[in-house]
Amino acid sequence: MSDSAKSETEVTPTFMSLPLRSIYVHVPFCEHRCGYCDFSIIANRAELIPRYLNALQKELETSPHLDSHLLEVDTLYIGGGTPTLLSAGELEDFFNILSDYFSLAPEAEYTIEANPDGLTADKIQVLKSAGVNRVSLGVQAFDDSRLAQLERTHSVQQTETAIELIQQNFNNFSLDLIFAIPGQTLDEWQQMLSKAISFQPPHISSYALTYEKGTRFWSDRNKGNFQSTDDELEVEMYLKTISELTNADYDHYEISNFAKAGHQSRHNNTYWSGRPYLAFGPGAASFVNGQRQSNHRSSYTWMNRLEQNQSPIVSTDDLTAEERARELLAIGLRKRQGVNLDELSKTTGIDLAVCCKNEIGDLIEKGWIQRESACLKITANGLLFADEIASILV
Ligand code: SF4
Incomplete structure (x- = not known):
């Protein structure tokens, strides 16, 4: 193309x-x-x-x-x-x-x-x-x-x-x-x-x-x-x-x-x-321009690198847009007010209702999340399975 x-x-x-x-x-x-x-x-x-x-x-x-x-x-x-x-x-x-x-x-x-x-x-x-x-x-x-x-x-x-x-x-x-x-x-x-x-x-x-x-x-x-x-x-x-x-x-x-x-x-x-933030110091992770960058976890290495004019960043994730969108959905579901799928799709450029159709259906069937018009919300039962919800989506 x-x-x-x-x-x-x-x-x-x-x-x-x-x-x-x-x-x-x-x-x-x-x-x-x-x-x-x-x-x-x-x-x-x-x-x-x-x-x-x-x-x-x-x-x-x-x-x-x-x-x-x-x-x-x-x-x-x-x-x-x-x-x-x-x-x-x-x-x-x-x-x-x-x-x-x-x-x-x-x-x-x-x-x-x-x-x-x-x-x-x-x-x-x-x-x-x-x-x-x-x-x-x-x-x-x-x-x-x-x-x-x-x-x-x-x-x-x-x-x-x-x-x-x-x-x-x-x-x-x-x-x-x-x-x-x-x-x-x-x-x-x-x-x-x-x-x-x-x-x-x-x-x-x-x-x-x-x-x-x-x-x-x-x-x-x-x-x-x-x-x-x-x-x-x-x-x-x-x-x-x-x-x-x-x-x-x-x-x-x-x-x-x-x-x-x-x-x-x-x-x-x-x-x-899923809004951007900058982070500084050992082990700190920033999320900017849709990418997560992490500093070295060791405070000594973090200091040494800066003292030697080297970047303290040791990893930059290379998630695809869809992987990033899925991650934001999983993180967003931690909030009781839920995630507005339309807004998240606009923010990420990925239609989550389509790409996560099966997973979302599965989670609704389990009773862990529910749909309220454009919003997905974690249920009272789902609160006990937050880690499982994240691992299904990501
Ligand atoms: S060592 Fe103890 S006080 Fe320090 S960050 Fe860990 S939990 Fe907190």
């Missing part, structure tokens, strides 16, 4: 031209590695923070997607790791670097992840001066023995102090919780939820404990050192999460996320909606 014939028949996918309005920055430092964690982190090496900051500056300076103009963004998300492990002075340097490249749109959402230990009043002042307006706090449990079991470095007392400090300074914050900790009962989890609700956080994320290959929990469980929570109890805990939080006026807007009105995570909605 000639180029001119192509241009007459092919639709340019709209997502190639969606503006970049979201940024993620990964800060890899943690006090130690929790037994269940498989994130890209560096444990107990705070002396490397200045080197990280220099590398981050270099990554931003050399990004092909940034130029000499400030990029105005709607969402900026600082994740980790434990970003608040940086001292107040280091946090100031960090935010100064970012402010050379990004400006916040009016009403922008600026989130930082924090752990209860080390979130001090002076750091809070630095966050506020930088424009941060949302804190996502890694609570995980309101029980010191469960925190010890998860190998967290904070206590319940520290969590309560941190929440109080956050409430005094921010209107918007989120608490992260973990359920299905070995030995945890349904009653215990219910008490944990009640305690979380008592602080009236605008947003709660709640995840079952997972055992990722390569983590210490994964190998300990395989050696028989402990038993993970059985599937039936895990499902009961998940259903309890939904009922308790929705009864407390939280909107269950994504499989693991709950928000008071107007407090959904706008940044995460960018991921779930």
Whole structure:
């Protein structure tokens, strides 16, 4: 086919031209590695923070997607790791670097992840001066023995102090919780939820404990050192999460996320909606021009490469347009409001109702998704099979 014939028949996918309005920055430092964690982190090496900051500056300076103009963004998300492990002075340097490249749109959402230990009043002042307006706090449990079991470095007392400090300074914050900790009962989890609700956080994320290959929990469980929570109890805990939080006026807007009105995570909605975002730091993955690019997961290699004027990017996916569209459908179904097939087809240039006809029919027959005019939505039953739904579609 000639180029001119192509241009007459092919639709340019709209997502190639969606503006970049979201940024993620990964800060890899943690006090130690929790037994269940498989994130890209560096444990107990705070002396490397200045080197990280220099590398981050270099990554931003050399990004092909940034130029000499400030990029105005709607969402900026600082994740980790434990970003608040940086001292107040280091946090100031960090935010100064970012402010050379990004400006916040009016009403922008600026989130930082924090752990209860080390979130001090002076750091809070630095966050506020930088424009941060949302804190996502890694609570995980309101029980010191469960925190010890998860190998967290904070206590319940520290969590309560941190929440109080956050409430005094921010209107918007989120608490992260973990359920299905070995030995945890349904009653215990219910008490944990009640305690979380008592602080009236605008947003709660709640995840079952997972055992990722390569983590210490994964190998300990395989050696028989402990038993993970059985599937039936895990499902009961998940259903309890939904009922308790929705009864407390939280909107269950994504499989693991709950928000008071107007407090959904706008940044995460960018991921779930297939809009583009740039990501910086070790292990960070960007989605831009319909392509996902990932940085090296090792913080050391990421720093070395930047110091040697090499790109930190180690993989660029080569998904076809249809594979990408299927992936976006699978991700989009995580949102309770569902996916508008017409819109997604326009965005991706792929008619999903045609190319996924059999899979969609199969999922509807199983009762895992339902169709409401142009929208596909996950059902209450489908929430329990989210991973299976994704693997059928992708
Ligand atoms: S604090 Fe979070 S990021 Fe750090 S090791 Fe523990 S689970 Fe991983």
